[in-house]
Amino acid sequence: MVRAIAAMLVGLLIVLNMAAPAGAATVKVTVNGTTITDVQVSQRLKLFQLEGRSGTKAATEELIDEAIMLQEAKRLGITISDAQVSEAMLGVARNIKVSMDKLIQILNQNGVNVDTLKARLRAALAWNQVTQMAIMPRVQLSDVELEQKAAAKLDPSNSFDYILKEVIFVMPGGKGSASRRTAEANRYRKSFQGCDSAVQLSLSYTDAAVIDIGRRHATQMPEALAKELAGLNVGGITKPRVVETGVSMLAVCSKAVAEDTTFIKGNLRQEAGSAALKGETEAYLKGLRGKAKIIYE
Structure with a gap:
């Protein structure tokens, strides 16, 4: 009888160990049902450090924003392929003038899993498409005002x-x-x-x-x-x-x-458009966050 009970306890311990292995990820935040774990936060912190940034709270909030961005992209029918993410990774490597292999080596040497950068890039690509589809149409610029400002710069x-x-x-x-x-x-x-x-x-x-x-x-x-x-x-x-x-x-x-304001207006339009789009984008994301169910564990 004692042996049977002992065998049952050993079996139960094995099952428990399989269900919750040592070092298992712990959920830190839930965003509309999407979980963010301590491992994700830790990995994002390491990526921050590589970029000269810091802060657990900042890393967590960035992950929350990205979860919301991806959810909004999904709602709008936007999907980002693995090929698009790989192309974005290649773009990062080119920007810092290294090969893809070297970029991966740099990440690994600093304890950053490649999937951590890929996750950020996927969210950025998705949000860029959300911006083009849902936010840019909201940005209105006055041609009359632009002409007046351009003329003043001549x-x-x-x-x-x-x-x-x-x-x-x-x-x-x-x-x-x-x-x-x-x-x-x-x-x-x-x-x-x-x-x-x-x-x-x-x-x-x-x-x-x-x-x-x-x-x-x-x-x-x-x-x-x-x-x-x-x-x-x-x-x-x-x-x-x-x-x-x-x-x-x-x-x-x-x-x-030749008092031509064409190029001045083009620059002003770009500057004003960028500023207006930035404001609209921040307001859009803030609105999504306001409606989101965010639970900090």
């Missing part, structure tokens, strides 16, 4: 239309002496007599090229460059600037007054 330095050529003293792969190439560019500039002879003059120098930029309005260029060009006449050339590929100068082949 000044003498950005009221010209140009036809330009770029003269570049190349440094292949960004390598070489910038000071030496700048000195050569300055010598070229002193001898420059207009766009018609730009190519012929460049032949006197090694690794110098003349590129037709074509028509550009001042509002398409950085402010400092637009101001410099505004002070030049046709046949003038800007001071040398070090760029990614070498040392660059812009030659003015044609110049005409």
